[in-house]
Amino acid sequence: MLAYRHAFHAGNHADVLKHVSLCLLLRYMNQKDKPYRLVDTHCGAGGYSLEGDYAQKKGEYLQGIARLWDRDDLPPAVADYLQLVREFNPEGRLEQYPGSPAFARMLLRPTDQFRGYELHPTDHRIAASYLEPWRRAEVLMSDGFEGLKSQLPPSMRRALVLIDPSYEGHADYGKVVRSLREAIERFADGVYMVWYPQVQKLEAAQLPKRLEGVAPRGWLHARLTVQRPDSQGFGLAGSGVFIINPPYTMHDQLLEILPWLTDVLGQYDGANYLLEQRAA
Ligand code: SAM
Numbered sequence: 001m002l003a004y005r006h007a008f009h010a011g012n013h014a015d016v017l018k019h020v021s022l023c024l025l026l027r028y029m030n031q032k033d034k035p036y037r038l039v040d041t042h043c044g045a046g047g048y049s050l051e052g053d054y055a056q057k058k059g060e061y062l063q064g065i066a067r068l069w070d071r072d073d074l075p076p077a078v079a080d081y082l083q084l085v086r087e088f089n090p091e092g093r094l095e096q097y098p099g100s101p102a103f104a105r106m107l108l109r110p111t112d113q114f115r116g117y118e119l120h121p122t123d124h125r126i127a128a129s130y131l132e133p134w135r136r137a138e139v140l141m142s143d144g145f146e147g148l149k150s151q152l153p154p155s156m157r158r159a160l161v162l163i164d165p166s167y168e169g170h171a172d173y174g175k176v177v178r179s180l181r182e183a184i185e186r187f188a189d190g191v192y193m194v195w196y197p198q199v200q201k202l203e204a205a206q207l208p209k210r211l212e213g214v215a216p217r218g219w220l221h222a223r224l225t226v227q228r229p230d231s232q233g234f235g236l237a238g239s240g241v242f243i244i245n246p247p248y249t250m251h252d253q254l255l256e257i258l259p260w261l262t263d264v265l266g267q268y269d270g271a272n273y274l275l276e277q278r279a280a
Pocket of ligand 1: 004043044118123144145166
């Protein structure tokens with residue numbers, strides 16, 4: 001039974017960090033003419049209404065994308081991401097938020113491939129119908145952790161993998177590590193990005209260290225903390241992205257963005273970021 005629906009969270013501070021990072025990676029992959037495959041193991045619905053009941057319930061996007069919408073001091077990489085969000089809102093008002101398949105659709109080239117996995121039947125149906133006109137995209141209604149290995153190595157020998165589970169239970173943390181280990185055994189040259197929530201759980205706190213162990217050839221870790229957990233220790237204080245085989249340019253790009261995002265998205269005086277890497 002899948003209770004998680006990304007529509008409640010679309011456009012929140014965690015989506016901002018995740019999708020700014022994803023756009024940087026896609027732009028980097030596009031610098032070479034050679035095509036690549038993007039595997040999105042947990043792709044969601046593809047796009048979300050911000051005016052619907054789900055997004056309005058807690059209004060999480062108000063503390064995320066809405067804080068960026070009218071700014072005129074955006075660092076270039078954030079401006080690039082925001083421009084894509086604007087393209088997804090042709091009326092010029094912030095009404096919808098693009099999910100990872102929509103960023104892919106806007107940035108992948110005609111020769112690149114998209115492979116998405118989504119287990120929730122409704123979100124799978126929405127994503128599949130959104131991507132239907134795109135011949136080089138496939139959205140499968142099956143387990144993305146299991147499916148990842150069947151996508152690697154891709155025939156074109158270039159791949160970017162996004163692993164963005166819902167972490168509904170404790171099991172997803174272990175599955176991320178296991179599926180990555182298998183994926184890297186099959187295709188060590190891929191670029192892999194894992195998103196994780198900063199919540200009061202041992203598994204979440206330990207995840208970056210465990211990921212270091214499966215990344216012998218170099219990694220980059222960025223975390224953005226924007227709020228205090230509530231008095232019972234619940235709530236999403238922030239989130240992180242862990243990138244295996246990152247582009248050599250990415251550390252400096254994130255160094256330019258993260259202080260700005262901390263200022264703009266921070267909800268308390270202690271808002272902060274972490275940026276660390278180990279080069280190959
Ligand atoms: N990647 C999306 C984006 O950036 O727009 C958001 C994905 S959301 C955080 C996680 C999604 O994974 C949910 O839509 C959920 O239904 C789906 N899901 C949960 N377990 C899954 C599994 N084992 N395989 C594939 N999808 C799964």
